[in-house]
Amino acid sequence: MSNYSNIWTQSNCLSKSQLLNYIRQKLDRDEVYLVESHLNDCPICSDALDGLMEEDIQITEESLTEVKTDLEKRILERHPEKKITPVVNRPFKEAEPIKPGVSMKSDKRYRWMVAASLLLLMGLGGYSIFSYIKSQDHQLAQNKMAADSQPVDYNKPKDTADNEIRQIKSMPPINRPDAVASTPAPKHEEHSYKNIPVEPLSPARNEESKDADVSQRESTAPAGAVVKQPLSNEKQSVDEQVSNAAPVSQANDYMEEKKAVEPYKEALAKKRSSTGLSNSKPAAFNQSSNQMSYPHQPNNVYQNNAYRNAETIEAEDPLASKDAKQRQNNYEIAMQYVNGGEYRKSIPYFEKALKNTQGIEKEDIQFQLAEAYLKAGMDRKAERLFETLAAGTKYKTEATEKLRKLTK
Amino acid sequence: MVFHIYTTFVSRIVATILKNHTDDELLQIYRAKKSAEVITILFNRYYHLIYGVCMKYLKNTENAKDSTMQIFEKLMDDIPKHDIQFFKAWLYRVAQNHCLMQLRSRKYNTVSFDVIQERGVEFDEHLHPAIAKEKLLTQMEQAMAELNEDQRKCVELFYLEKKTYVEIMQLTGYNFMQVKSHIQNGKRNLKIKMTAAGDE
Numbered sequence: 001m002s003n004y005s006n007i008w009t010q011s012n013c014l015s016k017s018q019l020l021n022y023i024r025q026k027l028d029r030d031e032v033y034l035v036e037s038h039l040n041d042c043p044i045c046s047d048a049l050d051g052l053m054e055e056d057i058q059i060t061e062e063s064l065t066e067v068k069t070d071l072e073k074r075i076l077e078r079h080p081e082k083k084i085t086p087v088v089n090r091p092f093k094e095a096e097p098i099k100p101g102v103s104m105k106s107d108k109r110y111r112w113m114v115a116a117s118l119l120l121l122m123g124l125g126g127y128s129i130f131s132y133i134k135s136q137d138h139q140l141a142q143n144k145m146a147a148d149s150q151p152v153d154y155n156k157p158k159d160t161a162d163n164e165i166r167q168i169k170s171m172p173p174i175n176r177p178d179a180v181a182s183t184p185a186p187k188h189e190e191h192s193y194k195n196i197p198v199e200p201l202s203p204a205r206n207e208e209s210k211d212a213d214v215s216q217r218e219s220t221a222p223a224g225a226v227v228k229q230p231l232s233n234e235k236q237s238v239d240e241q242v243s244n245a246a247p248v249s250q251a252n253d254y255m256e257e258k259k260a261v262e263p264y265k266e267a268l269a270k271k272r273s274s275t276g277l278s279n280s281k282p283a284a285f286n287q288s289s290n291q292m293s294y295p296h297q298p299n300n301v302y303q304n305n306a307y308r309n310a311e312t313i314e315a316e317d318p319l320a321s322k323d324a325k326q327r328q329n330n331y332e333i334a335m336q337y338v339n340g341g342e343y344r345k346s347i348p349y350f351e352k353a354l355k356n357t358q359g360i361e362k363e364d365i366q367f368q369l370a371e372a373y374l375k376a377g378m379d380r381k382a383e384r385l386f387e388t389l390a391a392g393t394k395y396k397t398e399a400t401e402k403l404r405k406l407t408k
Numbered sequence: 409m410v411f412h413i414y415t416t417f418v419s420r421i422v423a424t425i426l427k428n429h430t431d432d433e434l435l436q437i438y439r440a441k442k443s444a445e446v447i448t449i450l451f452n453r454y455y456h457l458i459y460g461v462c463m464k465y466l467k468n469t470e471n472a473k474d475s476t477m478q479i480f481e482k483l484m485d486d487i488p489k490h491d492i493q494f495f496k497a498w499l500y501r502v503a504q505n506h507c508l509m510q511l512r513s514r515k516y517n518t519v520s521f522d523v524i525q526e527r528g529v530e531f532d533e534h535l536h537p538a539i540a541k542e543k544l545l546t547q548m549e550q551a552m553a554e555l556n557e558d559q560r561k562c563v564e565l566f567y568l569e570k571k572t573y574v575e576i577m578q579l580t581g582y583n584f585m586q587v588k589s590h591i592q593n594g595k596r597n598l599k600i601k602m603t604a605a606g607d608e
Contacts, residue, residue, distance in 0.1 A: 043500065052463060074480070
């Protein structure tokens with residue numbers, strides 16, 4: 001019936017078919033004898049035969065088929081990757097085709113591609129972020145330029161005389177070497193109020209114009225001129241306009257709404273943060289401190305220098321910086337009120353700014369305060385202050401003239 | 409398409425080659441590769457035998473199927489852990505122990521353990537070739553005279569006269585299991601006597 005050479009498997013045990021055929025008595029005599037010979041020698045086959053003969057051969061065969069199916073399924077479950085295992089010498093290894101996407105070469109190439117893609121994405125992301133920031137800055141600058149180009153409503157007073165006085169009061173200060181020498185101020189205060197506006201037609205200033213240092217300042221600001229930006233500083237002035245226009249207009253809006261001090265301080269703080277103040281500003285910016293301008297105008301040299309001075313003070317004497325800043329803030333708020341024609345409201349801020357102030361700066365503030373008193377109709381107080389100033393050095397002439405007018 | 413045909417062709421050749429490997433070779437390959445194909449070939453050699461062993465001891469088809477699966481599950485866990493020298497003997501011992509555990513746990517009383525202990529494990533690979541067996545039987549003729557009548561008669565009929573179990577049943581009047589038992593026990597006693605004679 002079957003081949004004798006296949007009666008035993010490589011395990012030297014009986015195969016399933018041999019056993020089942022033996023039970024069915026489908027083997028010839030010689031085969032039966034060989035099977036029985038093996039059964040006598042092999043306890044596992046002998047026991048297996050006994051067990052297989054326990055049930056009907058049909059049931060046994062079905063059970064064996066079921067066991068085999070379950071076993072192969074279980075093996076595959078426990079070995080998910082069914083590999084073609086090469087023989088001992090692996091004769092087929094070299095002939096195996098390279099599967100796309102699985103081989104080592106393609107795997108390395110894939111890794112390189114992923115790395116390159118990541119680098120490219122990072123570069124593009126960085127460039128887009130940089131471009132976005134740049135465009136935002138550009139847009140902001142354009143918005144500021146547009147705001148600057150719009151006319152500012154400051155509720156200017158109808159009285160032209162008042163307007164003229166206001167222009168004069170807001171002029172930037174002129175450093176007078178003789179005056180500074182006569183009343184030396186503390187270091188930090190010297191920086192903080194050196195730009196307080198003074199009378200532009202001062203004879204002393206004309207005399208000192210021969211000096212080289214002073215002549216440089218005069219060349220940038222002709223006496224009596226009402227805020228004309230020099231050509232040499234045009235480029236710089238554009239930047240300053242951008243940085244100053246919005247906060248100043250905000251301050252004027254607050255003035256219109258007649259709000260209290262805090263909004264002004266917030267506006268000033270905003271302006272400080274937006275202007276960037278500071279050491280990074282060009283030297284030409286600092287040199288323009290003697291230019292005459294109105295505080296509410298875009299090229300508000302006084303305000304810029306006031307901030308610069310406040311920073312310088314803070315850097316040099318941190319303890320004194322707080323008072324100096326407060327005085328500056330008060331003085332600026334007062335000047336805003338003066339520019340808006342609201343002299344009465346400016347008076348308390350002038351008075352606050354006057355506290356703990358000495359030297360020329362004190363005279364400057366006193367002069368402004370006296371003007372405010374005068375415009376607010378507080379003639380008695382104005383007269384007293386002018387008397388004080390007439391006894392001083394800086395505003396002697398102006399105060400005397402004002403007193404004469406008041407007496408008339 | 410060509411690739412699929414080539415892969416199938418290669419896998420079939422590899423499977424054919426693997427089937428000619430011995431148990432030990434397959435175990436080595438499996439330890440190295442953890443290949444499902446290798447373990448499948450190895451298990452296919454024995455699953456019917458293990459089922460038969462389980463069936464013999466448990467006397468229940470379903471229990472035998474469950475036990476067979478459990479034994480091979482255990483085998484897959486144990487093969488990488490143990491250094492198995494004789495896989496067939498080891499497998500047989502594992503199957504026996506599993507069945508004994510099953511019997512103890514389920515309190516089966518249908519099998520005499522004496523039979524199992526009496527048989528033990530006999531694997532003498534040198535006895536399988538027919539020529540070797542003939543020589544061995546010739547040498548054992550002297551020892552056969554010392555066997556009891558039933559065992560000697562059955563052994564002589566089977567090994568010397570080449571009678572099958574059925575023929576011996578017809579000649580002696582014993583049933584199948586008696587013939588089988590007399591032959592196997594007589595053979596084992598012969599081996600013991602020959603070993604004792606060799607030691608002397």
